Amino acid sequence: MTKEEFVQAAREFLWDRIGEQSKEIEPDTDLIKSGIMDSLMLLEFFFFLEEKKGSALEASAVTNEALSSLENAYSLVAGS
Amino acid sequence: MLQFTPSDKVKKIRASIDHPVIDSDGHLIEYLPAVRDRLRDLAGSDVARRFDRHYWTMDHGYRVPPEVRRRFGISQGPWWTFHAKASLDRATSMLPALQFERLPELGIDFAVVYPSYFIQFPVAEDEDFRRAGCRAVNQYLADTYAGLTERMLPVAAIPMNTPEEGLDELRYATRELGFRAVVMQGVILRKAGEPPRIWVDGLGHDSAYNYDPVWKFCEDNGIAATFHSSGMNWGSHASMSNFMFNHVGHFAAAGEATARSLLFGGVPKRFPRLRFAFLEGGVAWAGALFGQFSGNYSKRNGRAVDHYNPAHLDHDLIRSLFSQYATDEMKKHTGGLEHALMPLSTPREPCDEFAESGFESVEDIANVFARSLFFGCEGDDPMNALATSSFARFLGTRINTIYGSDIGHWDVRNMREVLPEVYELVEHGIYDHDDFRAIVFDSPVRLWTDNNLDFFAGTAVESQVHERRQQLNAQMGAVK
Numbered sequence: 001m002t003k004e005e006f007v008q009a010a011r012e013f014l015w016d017r018i019g020e021q022s023k024e025i026e027p028d029t030d031l032i033k034s035g036i037m038d039s040l041m042l043l044e045f046f047f048f049l050e051e052k053k054g055s056a057l058e059a060s061a062v063t064n065e066a067l068s069s070l071e072n073a074y075s076l077v078a079g080s
Numbered sequence: 081m082l083q084f085t086p087s088d089k090v091k092k093i094r095a096s097i098d099h100p101v102i103d104s105d106g107h108l109i110e111y112l113p114a115v116r117d118r119l120r121d122l123a124g125s126d127v128a129r130r131f132d133r134h135y136w137t138m139d140h141g142y143r144v145p146p147e148v149r150r151r152f153g154i155s156q157g158p159w160w161t162f163h164a165k166a167s168l169d170r171a172t173s174m175l176p177a178l179q180f181e182r183l184p185e186l187g188i189d190f191a192v193v194y195p196s197y198f199i200q201f202p203v204a205e206d207e208d209f210r211r212a213g214c215r216a217v218n219q220y221l222a223d224t225y226a227g228l229t230e231r232m233l234p235v236a237a238i239p240m241n242t243p244e245e246g247l248d249e250l251r252y253a254t255r256e257l258g259f260r261a262v263v264m265q266g267v268i269l270r271k272a273g274e275p276p277r278i279w280v281d282g283l284g285h286d287s288a289y290n291y292d293p294v295w296k297f298c299e300d301n302g303i304a305a306t307f308h309s310s311g312m313n314w315g316s317h318a319s320m321s322n323f324m325f326n327h328v329g330h331f332a333a334a335g336e337a338t339a340r341s342l343l344f345g346g347v348p349k350r351f352p353r354l355r356f357a358f359l360e361g362g363v364a365w366a367g368a369l370f371g372q373f374s375g376n377y378s379k380r381n382g383r384a385v386d387h388y389n390p391a392h393l394d395h396d397l398i399r400s401l402f403s404q405y406a407t408d409e410m411k412k413h414t415g416g417l418e419h420a421l422m423p424l425s426t427p428r429e430p431c432d433e434f435a436e437s438g439f440e441s442v443e444d445i446a447n448v449f450a451r452s453l454f455f456g457c458e459g460d461d462p463m464n465a466l467a468t469s470s471f472a473r474f475l476g477t478r479i480n481t482i483y484g485s486d487i488g489h490w491d492v493r494n495m496r497e498v499l500p501e502v503y504e505l506v507e508h509g510i511y512d513h514d515d516f517r518a519i520v521f522d523s524p525v526r527l528w529t530d531n532n533l534d535f536f537a538g539t540a541v542e543s544q545v546h547e548r549r550q551q552l553n554a555q556m557g558a559v560k
Contacts, residue, residue: 017133019126038205039154040130043137046144059145064152 001052003027006074013048017041027071037067045073053077082168084185089500093187099517099548100189100541101499102524105308105359105456105484108221108234109162109173109196115220122219123212130209134200146320155318155326161490162196169495173488180228187499188485190541192261192528193234194308194359195221196488202239202265203310210239214249222257230540235261235306240283241268246294254301260535261528262298266307266338266358269314278314282341285436295347299354302532304454306357309334332361336369339453343373348452349438353531359456363481364463366455370477374445381439382432390425446477454527456484457519458491459502465510467519482527483520525549 001009007027014022018036031037037045045067050057057076066072086094112135120128138157141149149155163170172178173196183191201213214237221234236253240246246264253259268281270288283291298305311317311330319325335358342348342356358366378384386392395418402410402417413420439445457464465471467481485498492498502520505511525545528535536545 017129039152040133040137042152043141043144043154044133046148047140057148059147062145062148062151 001077003071003074003078006052006077007070009052010048010070010073013045017044025070028069030068031070032064032068042067049073049076084182086185086187087496087500090185090187090496093499093503097513097517099521100544101187101520102483102541103188103191103485103487103498103520104357104482104524104527105458105486106179106188106191106193106232107173107196107486107488108176108179108193108224109170109488110198110217110220111174112197115197115216118216118219119212122216123208127206127208127212130206131213134204134209135197138200149320153318154320155313156321156323157312158323158327162488163490163493166494169487169492172495176224176228176232179487180231182495183231186485186487186495189231190536190539191232191485191487193225193232194263195234195237198237199308199310202237203269207241207245210241211245211249214239215252218249218253218257218259222253222259229538233260233539235259235263238262238264240265240291240294243289243291243294246291247297250294250297250301250303254303260303260532261306262303263306263308263359266309267311267314267334280314280337282338284338284341284343284345284347287341287345291347292350295351295354299351299531302535304355304357304527304531306359307335307338308359308456309338311335311337329361331359332365335359335361335455336365339366339369340373343369343448344434344437346436346438348448352452355452355454355527355530357454357456357482357527359484360458360486361455362457362461362463363455363467363479364461366449366453366479367466367471367475370445370449370475370479374442374476377434377437377439377445378442381434382430385430385432388425389430390421390427393421393425395421442476450478450480454480454482454523456482458484458486459498459504460491464502464505464519468511468515469518480523480526481519482523521548522552526552 011022011025014025014036021036025036046057046062053076061076066076116128116131119131139159141154141157142159144154162173172182179193183189195217198214198217201210201217204210204213218236221236225232225234236249236257236259238246238249238253250262253262266283268283269278270281271278281287295305311333312326315333317326317330317333339356339358348354348356379387398421399417402414439448457467464481467479472478483502486492487495487498503516506513506516525548529545529549533549536542
């Protein structure tokens with residue numbers, strides 16, 4: 001999965017949950033500071049990432065920074 | 081056709097008592113598809129989807145490694161909290177008509193029923209979800225229990241993030257839906273600072289809002305303020321991996337947080353006709369709260385705290401005693417004595433930290449506990465032994481204990497055992513019959529009717545409550 005494909009899929013994931021607000025999300029938008037990544041979203045996003053990766057995430061890699069934006073989250077999926 | 085006949089144990093207990101048994105904390109398990117439809121109709125599809133997400137993540141969050149949950153502050157929530165082997169009891173909790181039919185089998189004459197899943201709603205940060213969720217549950221409860229109020233009354237869920245939203249739902253639930261009882265969110269987890277720090281707002285002392293309009297509404301309309309808040313996911317009940325770790329003592333922790341806040345905030349003093357109940361946490365913490373609150377009051381009220389005023393310190397005497405008794409190590413620092421006496425004993429303007437509470441004496445505190453506060457206990461809690469008249473004499477106040485069966489939740493493995501379980505205290509000689517009557521009848525009668533004589537109107541226990549109310553009034557003086 002390319003970064004562009006991941007960002008598109010993540011936007012669809014967010015659209016299902018927060019609707020219109022998701023249109024404002026750029027790959028580098030801070031999801032935590034913007035309040036989008038609340039505890040409920042975090043759990044769901046975790047499973048979304050696992051689904052995209054096709055295997056369990058490395059727990060030590062799931063940090064604040066890694067979940068702070070879509071482009072950072074891509075690194076969890078791509079393993080880079 | 082199933083027959084619901086009391087067990088021999090229940091029959092024997094019922095034959096030995098001459099009063100009804102009132103359960104002030106039974107439970108219903110809401111039928112979620114119906115609640116969801118109501119939520120969608122009230123707040124739209126987006127909020128209904130949030131409802132789906134809440135319940136999905138509740139059951140799947142455990143799959144996120146504890147290391148990650150710790151990093152993001154997500155603790156382990158409840159799991160497998162309802163019956164499976166006891167399928168009849170599971171169905172009973174979901175079907176109010178079946179509950180109605182089975183109450184006599186359980187030895188219970190009347191039950192005040194609390195919902196279960198609703199607990200997600202009043203704690204939600206999302207205002208639409210919080211308020212519409214409570215309303216959806218309330219509409220569901222009002223309709224589901226219509227026609228069953230002879231033996232059961234449901235409580236309305238009241239969100240309390242602000243006084244306005246509390247009042248709004250209180251008005252709707254009592255005036256539009258006809259609720260006589262409510263359950264309020266008693267612990268509001270608020271965020272402050274950067275990075276955000278969670279602090280606990282117990283609706284009284286140091287609250288972010290003045291909740292007096294809520295208390296006044298309740299007092300003026302004969303509504304007891306009851307609290308059944310969760311103590312999990314904050315404080316020390318927030319393990320990332322262990323529900324049982326979080327569960328032990330959590331209702332007591334939440335009840336104590338609210339009760340202490342209300343007491344320090346002077347709420348029971350300002351609203352003397354209002355009754356407060358803290359459910360499912362047992363009675364032990366209530367005794368500890370009274371003992372420590374009144375103990376601290378007696379030593380540190382506005383007058384008594386002068387005992388610790390550094391201005392009274394006899395420096396000459398201290399120096400003299402040091403010269404005689406200090407160790408060699410201390411004597412090496414004789415010049416530092418004045419400095420050593422300063423920390424936490426520095427001169428300052430004194431203040432009365434009990435002034436807001438409005439209490440004027442320990443006796444005053446004892447009277448407020450005995451008059452205004454009620455504590456819910458389950459039948460299997462051995463600390464119910466504290467709810468005796470003999471312990472009240474020793475403690476210095478009566479801890480009003482109200483029996484809550486908790487039927488419907490995992491704690492009750494067999495509904496048919498709830499009455500025998502609480503009656504064990506009589507069989508073991510801990511309670512006399514008056515103590516037993518107090519927790520299953522007298523205290524519930526007082527909680528619900530002290531400020532609303534019609535609470536039990538139209539119910540199966542109306543005449544017995546009325547008769548007992550007259551006797552209690554005669555014992556205690558007129559209703560305050």
